[in-house]
Amino acid sequence: MTDDSTTPAAARTPRWPPERSRKFRQAAFVYLHLGILYEAAAWVMLEHGMLPLGFGPPWLYLLLGAGVVALVFWGLYRLENVWVARAIWGIQALRFPALISRAFVEQADATMPTAFYVAAMIIVLTSMWALARAGWDL
DSSP: OOOTTTSOHHHHSOOOOHHHHHHHHHHHHHHHHHHHHHHHHHHHHHHTTOSOOTTSOHHHHHHHHHHHHHHHHHHHHTSOOHHHHHHHHHHHHHHHHHHHHHHHSOOTTOOSOHHHHHHHHHHHHHHHHHHHHHHHTO
């Protein structure tokens, strides 16, 4: 038997049953792919002059975005933290009305085709599904 005071924190963390751990791993990789798609889309939009430049250098936002994706991936894959899954699910749910609006309501100043937003809705919904499975053990 080991002394709890010398056991690393990760070893003391209660592990989920294997089925629940798979849900966290799945959510982590679905979110990683979502993040890669967002980063790639931002890069392409930057190359085409479609990103606003008034908020600072775009490379900073690309770097911060990659950092957020890495932290969320770590929180889901390594920590298997339900609150990470639930928080990211909630953030994505708050973004969904804007995606619906741009996908289905005519925008006079639209710079992106509506198909971009329809695809984004499908991708975000898939991510929300995986996050909900991990966060609420569905």
